[in-house]
Amino acid sequence: MSEFLGLYVDHQMTSPFAMAQHSAKIKPIANDLARRGVLLVTTCLRVEIYGQEHALRNIDNTIFSDFSSERIEGAVAITQRLAEIASGAHSQILGENYISAQLTKAIELLDPNLPIYQIVRLAIDIGRASRERQRFIASFNYDQIVRDIIADRFPNGELPDRLYMIGAGMLGRELIRSGVGDRFRSTVMVTRNPKNLRKRLRAWTDKDVELTRPAEIGNAREPQSIVVIATADVNDEYQAVLQNALLRLQPRTIVDLSSIPVLSKATVEKLNYVTMYDEEFLKFIDRNNRHMVPKMPLLLSDIETTLRAAQIYISAKAP
Incomplete structure (x- = not known):
């Protein structure tokens, strides 16, 4: 046996x-x-x-x-x-x-x-x-942590511009479905294959989502926008494209939910870049776990x- x-x-x-x-x-x-x-x-x-x-x-x-x-x-x-x-x-x-x-x-x-x-x-x-x-x-799941970080960056009713969601996997889809982008003027999903994703989009959300390629963002500075990185599928070439695009975009904050951070602090030192290993993120985890x-x-x-x-x-x- x-x-x-x-x-x-x-x-x-x-x-x-x-x-x-x-x-x-x-x-x-x-x-x-x-x-x-x-x-x-x-x-x-x-x-x-x-x-x-x-x-x-x-x-x-x-x-x-x-x-x-x-x-x-x-x-x-x-x-x-x-x-x-x-x-x-x-x-x-x-x-x-x-x-x-x-x-x-x-x-x-x-x-x-x-x-x-x-x-x-x-x-x-x-x-x-x-x-x-x-x-x-x-009580502080990934979507709630992202909401709280966004709220901190836009206090006193200040209206944000765009939410850029990098990654169309399980986490990215669930974040959009949860409504983290509802406060924004628009939500943009950044993907290497927008044509393929567009076919599947209606099946998993009724949210109004724009699709774009990584190289197409950052044509102008957007200090009222937020970027959320929700993918681990990043090779060296894609990392370089994202890094250059985000440096051009200059968003209010980048929240990186990848277990292996996509960017290095040194390369984006002029940007507000929050990873899962930073104190700001960890304090939410600690608060949640004390409750649980x-x-x-x-x-x-x-x-x-x-x-x-x-x-x-x-x-x-x-x-």
Whole structure:
């Protein structure tokens, strides 16, 4: 009989920045691992693999070569950890909602008939349900943090001009859908492929959004505008294009939500550039987490109770 096994490293075992760098390095092998029946979870805060023991044999030598990984054995233990992750209990921003969507996207690579797929799917459902029941919902999620930074830059009812959203991935789309651009005269989504994005735009938002390429912004200074960077898909060429465009644009503030900052402080020293590692951003995380920590015991108890009720189902899926 083959047992289920999990191996992981997360931001609590090293620094968030070191974890983000390692995750970006490992992420490209997700498809190869999926073909072997192994789930790879790579977010800015974690690198985790799950599957049957025979499928994971020797994999940890390459994925965790620079770290000492933790090991989880058994379907129940794996389900519990992934349910806790899906609930936001292990996130840097406790109670944030993006992680469960990231887990859902990660399992799309797997054959849905695999037992590990069904176990992870169950874990996501348990985590989401427990989060809702216990109201373990971040008061300062990414969208609220961006709103507060914008409010700080435009006090006393001052009207902003444009909101530039760089990146059309999950985070960028959710930020626009949440209405962070409603206060602005217009919202502009900056993408390398506006034609392709335009076809998909109506499916995920009813907001009025302009589309433009990176090189097309910055024709004039816009000190009343805000730029939000919500993408990690930036190579050296794209970084140079963005940097030049933003230096021309001269916005009021650039908020970089990338786990690996897209720009360097030195190159944009004349601009107000806020990253996730700056004190201004971290104070929002700290405020949120102080509010969420007292809710943690009830959340974890809810997950454990739900999991006990589901153990018959999990055992039936074990090989």
